[in-house]
Amino acid sequence: MPWRDGTGPPWWHGKFRGCGYRLTASRQAILDVLSKTSKHLSAEDIYLKVHKIYPAIGLTTVYRTLELLVQTGMVFKFDFGDGKARYELSEGPRSIGHHHHLVCTGCGRIVDYTDFIDDEIELLNQTEKGLSKKYNFKITNHLIQFYGLCYRCQNIK
Amino acid sequence: MPWRDGTGPPWWHGKFRGCGYRLTASRQAILDVLSKTSKHLSAEDIYLKVHKIYPAIGLTTVYRTLELLVQTGMVFKFDFGDGKARYELSEGPRSIGHHHHLVCTGCGRIVDYTDFIDDEIELLNQTEKGLSKKYNFKITNHLIQFYGLCYRCQNIK
């Protein structure tokens, strides 16, 4: 399956049909928005962006589509503790764009990092294997976040 | 500082005074409940349990106390994707009770695991050190969750 190699249709085209879902304009628009950002968008952020391109869309559809995308593993849903969920396109824990987060508990700032990812991934693979066997889980993804204070919040009294 | 060694007052007594907070009956009751469970309680779960011992307490106070406990690092707030936050007493990522979670995306079942923790922790320490330096973050905690399907959900069509 072509994964964003620039040739042919976007990598997600086949994903829907295969599962019996329809590839609609709304869904394409949402995937488009997600694939063109590196930000951590909330459902409403996504709604607003999609709305510019495709004004007919409703917020409900955004929520519904995101749920579907999360279920099929195409999108990962994050919680950074600010009361709304954030969504990122997920090409799986082994993909190139995969990263983890550093979360400032003072101001909510989020830093994506890919440093150290290689070592982490290797260990995580092992852990995954062990956990899968012991608990009979079929593991599909993982979430790693570090919490702390960013340089700014360290210096605020 | 005594950390639940069984002698003297509960380990958290000093935590409050030191920060200028008052150690009230509500707060003690909430900490008591949290320290006596290994479940992943929501704010309402906690409210109901505390209410039995200390019926005067209000739900608002539970939320406020939990927020305080999270801020001071005594409690960790989790999101397992079911719409409500869960709280666990945190003695920090190096403590004995520290564990990570396996989350079933099918039914929401949560498995705590401590297996592999030692290797994980060692790598996480290194990563933490590297990240701290590079991004100038003062890291205080981390969150690790694996997502997948439990044995039951794997066999449901």
Added chain:
DNA sequence: TTTATTAATGATAATGATTGTCATTAACAT
């Protein structure tokens, strides 16, 4: 191609966890 089937959609209302308000109470420093 036309038509039938049914998933997908949008508008709107409903839900429910969490937060804000404010008068009252109680910890604890003095």
Added chain:
DNA sequence: ATGTTAATGACAATCATTATCATTAATAAA
């Protein structure tokens, strides 16, 4: 013992997310 002020509880308000339901449109069937 008393004053200061943080903490509390009842209640209202907020706001992200979900449910409802009539309508539309993507795909299969003819």
